[in-house]
Each structure stands twice: as C-alpha cells, then as structure tokens.
Amino acid sequence: MNHAPPISDLTSPPAPLAPVDAIVLGASAGGVEALLAILAVLPASFVLPIVAVMHLPRDQPSLLVEVLGARARVAVREAEDKEAILPGLTIAPPNYHLLLDVDCGRRHLAGARDVRLALSDDALVSYCRPSIDVLFQSAAEVLGPRVAGVVLTGANEDGALGLRAIKAAGGLCAVQSPDEAPARTMPEAAIASAQPQFVAPLNEIIQWILALDAHRAGVTESTVFYDR
Numbered sequence: 001m002n003h004a005p006p007i008s009d010l011t012s013p014p015a016p017l018a019p020v021d022a023i024v025l026g027a028s029a030g031g032v033e034a035l036l037a038i039l040a041v042l043p044a045s046f047v048l049p050i051v052a053v054m055h056l057p058r059d060q061p062s063l064l065v066e067v068l069g070a071r072a073r074v075a076v077r078e079a080e081d082k083e084a085i086l087p088g089l090t091i092a093p094p095n096y097h098l099l100l101d102v103d104c105g106r107r108h109l110a111g112a113r114d115v116r117l118a119l120s121d122d123a124l125v126s127y128c129r130p131s132i133d134v135l136f137q138s139a140a141e142v143l144g145p146r147v148a149g150v151v152l153t154g155a156n157e158d159g160a161l162g163l164r165a166i167k168a169a170g171g172l173c174a175v176q177s178p179d180e181a182p183a184r185t186m187p188e189a190a191i192a193s194a195q196p197q198f199v200a201p202l203n204e205i206i207q208w209i210l211a212l213d214a215h216r217a218g219v220t221e222s223t224v225f226y227d228r
Contacts, residue, residue, distance in 0.1 A: 019146070019212075019215050019216040020048070020143075020146050020147055020148045020171070020172065020212055020215075020216060021048075021049075021115070021143055021146045021147065021216075022048065022049045022050070022051060022085055022100070022115070022139065022143060022146075022147055022148075023048055023049070023050045023051070023147070023148045023149075023150060023209060023212065024050075024051050024052070024100075024135055024136055024139045024147060024148070024149050024150070024166075025050055025051070025052040025053075025149075025150040025151075025152065026052065026053045026054075026132030026135065026136065026149075026150070026151050026152065026154070026158065026159040026162070026186075027052070027053075027054055027055075027151075027152035027153055027154055027186075028054070028055040028153065028154030028155055028156060028158065028183065028186055029055075029153060029154055029155040029182060029183035030152075030153035030154070030181065030182030030183050031054050031055070031152055031153055031154065032054070032064070032067065032068075033182070034152045034153055034176070034202055035052070035054070035068055035089075036067075036068065036071050037202055037203075037206065038202075038206055038209065039068055039071050039072040039073075039074065039076070039089065040071055040072075041206050041210070042072070042073060042074050042209075042210075043073060043074075044073040044074060045217075046073075046074050046087060046088070046210075046213050047087050047213060047216060047217050048087065048209075048212060048213045048216050049085040049086055049087055049088070049090065050088070050089045050090070050209075051079070051085060051090045051098065051100065051117070051135065051139070052089060052090065052091050052092070053091075053092045053098060053130045053131065053132045053134075053135050054091060054092070054130075055128055055130075055154070055156075055158070056092075056094045056130075057094065058094055058095040058129060059094075059095070060094070061094070062078075062091075062093065062094045064078075064091055065077060065078050065091060068089065068091070072088075072089065074087065074088040074089060075087065075088030075089070076088060076089045076091070077089070077090050077091070078090075078091055078092075078093050079091065079092055079093060079096075079098050079117045079119065080117065080119075081117065081118060081119040082116050082117065082118070083116065083117045084115070084116060084117075085100065085115050085116070085117060090117065092130035092135070093119070093130075094130075095121070095129055095130075096119040096120060096121055096129065096130055097119065097120040097121070097122055097125070097129055097130050097131055097134040097135070098117060098118070098119060098130050098134070098135050099117070099118040099119075099120060099134060099135060099138035100115050100116075100117065100118070100135070100138045100139045100142045100143065101115070101116050101117070101118040101138065101142065102114055102115050102116060102142050115142060115143070118138075120134070122134075125158070126156060126157060126158040127156065127158075128156070128158050131158055132151070132158045132159035132162055133158055133159060133160075133161045133162035134162070135162065136149050136159060136161075136162025136163055136165060136166055137161070137162045137165045139162075139166065139171075140162070140165040140166045140168070140169040140171060141165075141169070143169075143171070144169045144170055144171065145169060145170030145171055146171070147166060147169075147171045147172075148166075148171060148172040148173070148174065148209075148212055149162070149163050149166040149167075149171060149172070149173050149174070150173075150174045150175075150176075150205060150209070151163055151173075151174075151175045151176065151186060151187060151190040151196075152175075152176045152181065152186070152187070152202070152205075153176055153181035153182045153183045153184075153186065153187065154181075154183050154185060154186025154187070155183040155185050155186065156185060156186060156189075157185065157186065157189035158186065159186055159189070159190055160186075160189040160190045160192070160193035160194065161193060163175070163190045163193060163194040163196065164193045164194040166194070167194045167195070167196065167197075172197060172198075172212075173190075173194050173196035173197055173198065174196060174197070174198040174199070174200070174205050174208060175187045175190045175191050175194075175196045175198070175199045176199075176200070176201070176202055176205060177199055177200055177201050178191070180201045180202065187199075
C-alpha cells in the first residue's frame with residue numbers, strides 16, 4: 001500500500017517543463033464551491049481547456065453549467081460526444097463517463113486540436129458515473145506528459161488511480177490540501193496513490209492553474225503526442 005509523503009514535503013509547485021495542452025479536474029463533495037472559486041479568478045483570455053468531472057445525481061438533469069456559467073468569464077459547457085476540447089470549462093454530463101480520445105492513426109502526429117471528447121455509459125467505476133478515474137486515465141493515455149491533473153475535495157477515492165496514471169505518464173499533478181478540503185477522503189487517497197508534485201490550499205492551486213495558462217498562452221502549435 002502506498003503511503004503519502006508528509007504534506008509539508010509537497011508544497012512547492014512543479015515548474016512546468018513544457019506547456020500542457022489541457023487540465024483535467026475532479027471533485028465531489030464541496031466541489032461546486034471549489035469550481036466557483038476557480039472560475040471567479042480565470043480571466044476571459046484563459047486559453048487552456050479544463051475538462052472536469054463532478055459527481056452528480058445520475059437520475060436527474062443538472063443545472064451545474066448554469067450555476068457555474070453565471071459566475072464565469074470563460075465559457076462553461078456540458079460535454080458532448082465527439083466535440084473538440086476547447087478553452088474554458090467543460091463538465092461531464094450526469095450518468096455518462098467522460099473521456100479524451102483521438103484517432104489512433106493520428107495519435108503520434110496530431111496536436112491538441114485533434115483531441116475529442118467521448119461519452120460512455122459503461123459500468124460505474126468507484127460507484128460513480130461519471131468517474132474521475134476514467135477521465136484521468138484517458139487523458140494520461142492520449143496526452144501523456146502534456147496534461148495536468150487536479151484532484152479537489154471529495155468524499156470517496158475516485159480519482160486516485162487516474163491521478164497515478166497521469167503521474168506515470170509524465171504529467172503534472174496537483175491535489176487540494178486535505179486539511180483545507182471540505183471533504184478530505186478524495187485528496188488523501190490521491191496523495192497516497194499518486195504522490196503528486198503539488199499539494200496546496202485551493203487558492204495556491206488556482207495560482208498554479210493561472211501559471212500553466214500563462215506558460216501555454218504563447219504556444220500556437222502543440223508538439224508531438226507522448227509516444228507510449
């Protein structure tokens with residue numbers, strides 16, 4: 001069993017060695033407030049796609065896009081199958097897994113503009129659909145070291161295995177400090193599983209997200225995909 005290093009050893013954010021093409025983010029209990037805090041700071045000029053899974057009731061429509069969009073200067077949308085990943089925040093719809101996908105024949109030639117969203121009604125993962133693990137594992141496979149994964153507050157262990165996959169693929173990993181999170185189970189599980197480069201309070205993670213975007217903003221063409 002993996003044991004998390006002391007949080008005090010993980011409080012320096014990793015300096016990105018290369019721009020990332022996307023941020024994938026997962027949250028559960030307390031996550032709406034965390035997303036609102038992030039969106040309140042993101043400028044309209046923010047260029048990175050953020051693709052997110054929030055655990056939602058599977059048997060009813062969601063108003064999450066409307067709630068978040070009312071407070072955002074970036075675009076906020078619900079994911080649609082086969083849609084390109086776009087700047088702003090894209091949220092998984094209720095009762096569907098959300099994945100990143102790309103034509104296998106172009107995987108090692110294409111840039112981020114060729115990545116597509118995919119929706120799946122496959123079985124629940126970690127008692128969830130959508131599952132953070134499913135999104136993160138697909139992002140690790142498709143984007144390799146050019147993705148950043150963020151795990152925020154939550155009351156189960158979804159996201160821990162997916163964040164470990166991102167770390168193993170060379171991607172950047174950040175986790176909200178369990179001491180600050182409204183629900184600490186998800187951050188603690190992610191720290192134990194992935195040993196991320198960055199564990200910090202939400203306001204510091206927001207600044208890290210802004211730094212990633214600033215690093216990416218001047219890049220007009222994505223480099224070759226990670227060759228697994």
